[in-house]
Amino acid sequence: MINPFFTNKGPFSIKDISSSLNIPIKKLSNKKNIKDVRDLFSAEKNTITFFYSSKYKYLANRTKASYCLTTKNLIYDLPKSCYPIVVENVLISVAKITEKFYPNSIHDEFDVTCKDINETNLSKKVRFGYNVLIGENVKIGTGCFIGHNSIIEKNVQIGKNCKIGSNVIIRNSIIKDNVTILDHSVIGKKGFGFFPNKNKNYRYPHIGIVIVHENCEIGCAVSIDRGSMSNTEIGRNTFIDNQVHIAHNVKIGANCSIAGQVGIAGSSILGNNIKIGGQAGISGHLKIGNNVQIAGGSGVIRDVPDNKKVMGYPAKDIRDFLKDNK
Amino acid sequence: MINPFFTNKGPFSIKDISSSLNIPIKKLSNKKNIKDVRDLFSAEKNTITFFYSSKYKYLANRTKASYCLTTKNLIYDLPKSCYPIVVENVLISVAKITEKFYPNSIHDEFDVTCKDINETNLSKKVRFGYNVLIGENVKIGTGCFIGHNSIIEKNVQIGKNCKIGSNVIIRNSIIKDNVTILDHSVIGKKGFGFFPNKNKNYRYPHIGIVIVHENCEIGCAVSIDRGSMSNTEIGRNTFIDNQVHIAHNVKIGANCSIAGQVGIAGSSILGNNIKIGGQAGISGHLKIGNNVQIAGGSGVIRDVPDNKKVMGYPAKDIRDFLKDNK
Amino acid sequence: MINPFFTNKGPFSIKDISSSLNIPIKKLSNKKNIKDVRDLFSAEKNTITFFYSSKYKYLANRTKASYCLTTKNLIYDLPKSCYPIVVENVLISVAKITEKFYPNSIHDEFDVTCKDINETNLSKKVRFGYNVLIGENVKIGTGCFIGHNSIIEKNVQIGKNCKIGSNVIIRNSIIKDNVTILDHSVIGKKGFGFFPNKNKNYRYPHIGIVIVHENCEIGCAVSIDRGSMSNTEIGRNTFIDNQVHIAHNVKIGANCSIAGQVGIAGSSILGNNIKIGGQAGISGHLKIGNNVQIAGGSGVIRDVPDNKKVMGYPAKDIRDFLKDNK
Numbered sequence: 001m002i003n004p005f006f007t008n009k010g011p012f013s014i015k016d017i018s019s020s021l022n023i024p025i026k027k028l029s030n031k032k033n034i035k036d037v038r039d040l041f042s043a044e045k046n047t048i049t050f051f052y053s054s055k056y057k058y059l060a061n062r063t064k065a066s067y068c069l070t071t072k073n074l075i076y077d078l079p080k081s082c083y084p085i086v087v088e089n090v091l092i093s094v095a096k097i098t099e100k101f102y103p104n105s106i107h108d109e110f111d112v113t114c115k116d117i118n119e120t121n122l123s124k125k126v127r128f129g130y131n132v133l134i135g136e137n138v139k140i141g142t143g144c145f146i147g148h149n150s151i152i153e154k155n156v157q158i159g160k161n162c163k164i165g166s167n168v169i170i171r172n173s174i175i176k177d178n179v180t181i182l183d184h185s186v187i188g189k190k191g192f193g194f195f196p197n198k199n200k201n202y203r204y205p206h207i208g209i210v211i212v213h214e215n216c217e218i219g220c221a222v223s224i225d226r227g228s229m230s231n232t233e234i235g236r237n238t239f240i241d242n243q244v245h246i247a248h249n250v251k252i253g254a255n256c257s258i259a260g261q262v263g264i265a266g267s268s269i270l271g272n273n274i275k276i277g278g279q280a281g282i283s284g285h286l287k288i289g290n291n292v293q294i295a296g297g298s299g300v301i302r303d304v305p306d307n308k309k310v311m312g313y314p315a316k317d318i319r320d321f322l323k324d325n326k
Numbered sequence: 327m328i329n330p331f332f333t334n335k336g337p338f339s340i341k342d343i344s345s346s347l348n349i350p351i352k353k354l355s356n357k358k359n360i361k362d363v364r365d366l367f368s369a370e371k372n373t374i375t376f377f378y379s380s381k382y383k384y385l386a387n388r389t390k391a392s393y394c395l396t397t398k399n400l401i402y403d404l405p406k407s408c409y410p411i412v413v414e415n416v417l418i419s420v421a422k423i424t425e426k427f428y429p430n431s432i433h434d435e436f437d438v439t440c441k442d443i444n445e446t447n448l449s450k451k452v453r454f455g456y457n458v459l460i461g462e463n464v465k466i467g468t469g470c471f472i473g474h475n476s477i478i479e480k481n482v483q484i485g486k487n488c489k490i491g492s493n494v495i496i497r498n499s500i501i502k503d504n505v506t507i508l509d510h511s512v513i514g515k516k517g518f519g520f521f522p523n524k525n526k527n528y529r530y531p532h533i534g535i536v537i538v539h540e541n542c543e544i545g546c547a548v549s550i551d552r553g554s555m556s557n558t559e560i561g562r563n564t565f566i567d568n569q570v571h572i573a574h575n576v577k578i579g580a581n582c583s584i585a586g587q588v589g590i591a592g593s594s595i596l597g598n599n600i601k602i603g604g605q606a607g608i609s610g611h612l613k614i615g616n617n618v619q620i621a622g623g624s625g626v627i628r629d630v631p632d633n634k635k636v637m638g639y640p641a642k643d644i645r646d647f648l649k650d651n652k
Numbered sequence: 653m654i655n656p657f658f659t660n661k662g663p664f665s666i667k668d669i670s671s672s673l674n675i676p677i678k679k680l681s682n683k684k685n686i687k688d689v690r691d692l693f694s695a696e697k698n699t700i701t702f703f704y705s706s707k708y709k710y711l712a713n714r715t716k717a718s719y720c721l722t723t724k725n726l727i728y729d730l731p732k733s734c735y736p737i738v739v740e741n742v743l744i745s746v747a748k749i750t751e752k753f754y755p756n757s758i759h760d761e762f763d764v765t766c767k768d769i770n771e772t773n774l775s776k777k778v779r780f781g782y783n784v785l786i787g788e789n790v791k792i793g794t795g796c797f798i799g800h801n802s803i804i805e806k807n808v809q810i811g812k813n814c815k816i817g818s819n820v821i822i823r824n825s826i827i828k829d830n831v832t833i834l835d836h837s838v839i840g841k842k843g844f845g846f847f848p849n850k851n852k853n854y855r856y857p858h859i860g861i862v863i864v865h866e867n868c869e870i871g872c873a874v875s876i877d878r879g880s881m882s883n884t885e886i887g888r889n890t891f892i893d894n895q896v897h898i899a900h901n902v903k904i905g906a907n908c909s910i911a912g913q914v915g916i917a918g919s920s921i922l923g924n925n926i927k928i929g930g931q932a933g934i935s936g937h938l939k940i941g942n943n944v945q946i947a948g949g950s951g952v953i954r955d956v957p958d959n960k961k962v963m964g965y966p967a968k969d970i971r972d973f974l975k976d977n978k
Binding site (some may be wrong): 219246261 | 526
Binding site for chain 1 (some may be wrong): 779801889909924
């Protein structure tokens with residue numbers, strides 16, 4: 001994944017990594033040759049990756065990473081070019097290493113870099129309301145409106161002709177042309193991702209961003225969290241109603257319609273031309289095909305193939321649901 | 327419907343209409359004699375109406391409109407006094423004509439007419455917090471409180487003794503006496519109404535308003551959208567809890583109680599003395615009778631007659647539901 | 653319950669009480685010896701309590717209150733030391749008496765005591781954004797961040813190293829050390845509690861507060877209402893996702909994880925180490941045991957014992973649910 005916004009503090013040596021994880025690594029070296037942390041697929045030479053479940057064996061086999069955080073019983077599925085680092089809990093170790101590379105990705109305090117828009121160059125370019133604040137590294141195209149009390153925090157790119165409402169907060173996001181965002185929405189905050197720990201849960205970094213493609217409309221009081229290891233994306237011309245919650249790493253295709261109070265849990269991937277009725281929920285890590293229709297109030301807990309209409313909880317074929325519930 | 331807030335740019339001639347729709351009309355005239363767009367029932371002489379489904383035949387028969395957007399097979403149900411204009415898609419044509427009459431009803435950018443309340447006459451009349459903004463054409467009665475950072479955008483009438491919390495946004499609405507609105511609510515924005523279109527969905531205008539009657543209470547972070555061709559209404563002494571979403575054209579009666587996170591989809595009509603438990607959902611275009619009770623978490627997808635208690639998804643008689651789910 | 657924030661206007665005499673309730677009481681006295689209103693359990697000598705249902709008989713038997721609002725058929729369950737005051741509607745009478753002792757607990761208008769943080773001593777101690785407002789009786793520990801436009805209204809104690817986001821509103825709450833609250837959340841407002849009444853519902857006072865214990869994290873746009881006669885509490889190291897609604901008097905244990913859009917109705921009590929999936933709902937007045945797991949989208953309408961995994965609406969054992977819904 002490309003990280004346009006979070007500064008990579010690497011490269012690090014394997015010795016640095018070893019001491020961060022507080023584990024001994026046999027093949028120690030001081031050479032600062034590890035330049036990034038990546039998933040198995042996008043990893044390149046001189047990056048470190050992670051492999052925690054045999055269901056990713058087919059990706060592990062061909063990873064180009066030089067190092068891999070993994071468990072004892074998985075090391076044989078890695079290619080020779082990839083040096084395994086056996087750890088007790090792969091995901092916690094990934095979190096620690098990611099935080100080492102991208103320390104700024106873990107904190108989401110209010111943006112102290114913000115200034116009154118009148119003190120920035122954008123004041124000549126953008127139509128804006130009272131009390132608009134702009135953070136570091138913000139770019140906004142021509143023809144945009146930014147409503148009262150809205151805060152465009154650091155690391156945001158907004159395209160042309162976008163209409164941002166009032167009391168909106170955006171951070172770590174790319175908003176493409178002709179996008180409308182209504183009042184009270186929050187886009188680009190860290191997702192609900194952490195490892196449970198009795199005294200203090202361990203938060204993992206969110207180095208992904210949110211990308212909202214052209215012509216989208218986002219309603220009032222919508223929350224769209226940024227991704228952890230990948231991005232959260234809303235496809236072009238997708239319309240989202242009020243009070244919808246879209247969790248980290250979710251990817252939604254083009255021309256979708258998502259009604260009020262829908263919730264989509266982390267890492268689910270939705271195709272194009274999908275219609276979702278109000279209050280429906282989609283569990284995490286699912287794949288929803290193109291042209292799918294999900295009735296309002298449904299709870300989707302399994303993948304849905306292309307062109308299917310589903311209803312109920314758990315959601316099933318709409319004809320079966322209506323037959324069973326006459 | 328009366329439109330107290332949106333300026334009617336008419337009257338237009340049938341020639342103007344013809345060129346807006348980009349369709350030839352036989353009986354062309356330059357006379358600017360079409361003064362409004364109305365539904366079949368409220369249409370008068372010298373207005374244009376629309377008729378797209380045979381289920382409205384009984385209204386079409388007696389409409390007083392002079393012109394009617396309709397389809398080939400419906401023209402015989404119109405009275406002789408009404409000249410039919412056959413179009414491919416009636417609803418898109420209505421949207422175009424409505425936009426022609428009420429161009430301001432389609433845009434919901436932040437209100438650029440807003441001023442700091444200290445620069446208005448209301449500063450002497452109202453008790454208000456920091457950073458309160460007031461738009462054009464706002465009237466507020468005596469004894470009102472407006473909280474910090476709240477924005478009373480253009481076209482709002484607020485009665486006497488109303489308590490508006492902080493971070494509230496209101497537009498195109500009439501709020502009657504003794505109404506309480508808690509923090510972070512948004513009232514009067516356009517609803518989730520559009521015609522799907524591959525490259526860029528086609529938004530239809532929202533010329534309705536929101537009316538909140540006397541003695542109502544609206545919780546935190548509630549969204550109430552204004553109507554498209556009719557109004558959204560909340561009856562007197564109805565109490566609404568936090569995070570409720572009420573879509574466009576919904577009408578709720580008096581003395582109802584609506585618990586947290588309930589969602590009511592567009593154009594549904596609810597009677598008086600209704601109790602709705604938390605997280606329940608009501609589909610669009612339904613009729614819910616007086617004294618109905620809807621259990622929390624239910625999904626109502628059919629009309630509910632007076633005095634009925636329902637539960638489940640789809641909601642059914644509560645005794646049947648509990649018997650089936652012992 | 654301890655009421656650290658609401659000023660007790662008592663003591664009152666039984667004559668004062670009698671005239672407030674507009675009922676004759678036989679044993680009238682002018683002595684101002686009633687110092688507080690309490691529930692049956694926490695009542696002491698010289699306080700007034702209430703007893704409205706025989707299911708609380710075991711508490712009524714041993715109450716230490718000197719007076720008790722109750723009904724005709726319940727008076728025999730009170731000890732001799734407690735003088736019964738028979739009223740038509742016990743709960744409405746309690747509301748009236750509570751309002752008499754704590755008149756400030758019934759109104760939740762925006763906080764007129766707020767000042768710009770720059771005019772307070774906190775400006776030297778706290779890292780804060782633009783337009784931060786601080787009410788009366790607010791204490792904030794070292795190492796805290798308060799984001800842009802946030803309003804810390806009256807009667808709030810915030811511990812050390814807390815991170816409060818932007819557009820957050822807090823009132824009548826104790827936030828302990830190392831708590832994170834993300835943007836747009838509202839904490840400590842009155843709950844959805846009232847007695848239905850045709851012309852104007854009768855609101856009962858909320859003299860409870862919200863307590864958020866150490867190391868908690870609260871997501872974006874969450875609402876947590878304060879208690880009516882007891883407190884609303886979130887146990888230490890409990891993490892709450894976006895758009896969650898927690899009603900008055902709810903108590904949640906330590907180390908829980910509550911995903912997006914969950915709703916918990918009033919007075920339910922949850923144990924420790926509970927995991928709740930997105931959009932699940934929990935009815936009011938329930939008891940959920942330790943280590944319980946509730947699947948996303950479930951509707952819990954009965955108590956759940958320790959260590960149980962439940963799913964469905966109404967929620968049942970997850971194995972039964974999945975077997976019934978293959």
